[in-house]
Amino acid sequence: MKKRVGILISGRGSNMAAILQAARDPAYPAAIACVIANRPDAKGLQTARAEGIPALCIDHTSFPSRETFEDEVHRALVEHQTDFVALAGFMRVLTPHFITRWDGRLLNIHPSLLPSFRGLHTHERALEEGVKLHGCTVHFVVPELDAGPIIAQGAVAVWPDDTPDRLAARVLAVENALYPRVVGAMAAGRITLRDGRADVDGAIPDTSLVSFA
Numbered sequence: 104m105k106k107r108v109g110i111l112i113s114g115r116g117s118n119m120a121a122i123l124q125a126a127r128d129p130a131y132p133a134a135i136a137c138v139i140a141n142r143p144d145a146k147g148l149q150t151a152r153a154e155g156i157p158a159l160c161i162d163h164t165s166f167p168s169r170e171t172f173e174d175e176v177h178r179a180l181v182e183h184q185t186d187f188v189a190l191a192g193f194m195r196v197l198t199p200h201f202i203t204r205w206d207g208r209l210l211n212i213h214p215s216l217l218p219s220f221r222g223l224h225t226h227e228r229a230l231e232e233g234v235k236l237h238g239c240t241v242h243f244v245v246p247e248l249d250a251g252p253i254i255a256q257g258a259v260a261v262w263p264d265d266t267p268d269r270l271a272a273r274v275l276a277v278e279n280a281l282y283p284r285v286v287g288a289m290a291a292g293r294i295t296l297r298d299g300r301a302d303v304d305g306a307i308p309d310t311s312l313v314s315f316a
């Protein structure tokens with residue numbers, strides 16, 4: 104039986120779409136359990152529905168607290184027999200109330216080479232700092248924001264004439280290549296959280312790439 108991944112989004116959903124695309128291959132180890140958005144206007148919901156994936160909106164604004172919202176997300180994930188969860192551009196901070204229930208089974212992709220540039224506006228900040236390499240990180244989620252054990256990273260070169268948008272586009276291409284591979288490896292049981300570190304069994308192909316393109 105394939106492990107089932109639930110994907111949480113807030114917007115565009117290109118990382119979600121990349122995982123859906125990978126899952127079309129019968130040999131891909133993960134099945135998509137459901138896609139959940141916290142915003143009704145999340146474009147990714149339409150993409151998922153067009154693929155016949157159960158896609159639901161759980162609008163956080165209609166809940167009295169973070170915890171009641173999280174309870175409903177948890178309930179929906181369980182209802183769809185979710186084994187593990189991938190946050191993919193999910194822009195709502197999750198509390199320990201949710202995170203502890205999915206401990207070791209909750210992944211996020213962040214658009215920087217952590218531990219540099221936690222939080223928002225990572226591409227602008229990378230340019231301000233003058234770093235020469237930038238990229239993305241897939242990590243386990245822990246209560247401290249963007250601080251969980253690192254599973255995989257992808258890097259791009261920063262160009263002298265980069266703008267935040269151009270840099271973001273090149274990083275996103277690496278994100279879209281990296282995340283499906285990590286989700287597949289997770290589903291295959293090759294990634295575990297052990298003693299506060301991500302234990303990755305064998306190399307994940309192409310996950311530590313540096314792209315000069």
Ligand code: GRF
Nearest residue numbers: 115116117118192212213214
């Ligand atoms: C990505 O850059 C991701 O790293 C960040 O939010 C963005 C989401 O993009 N967390 P998309 O919705 O997957 O296209």
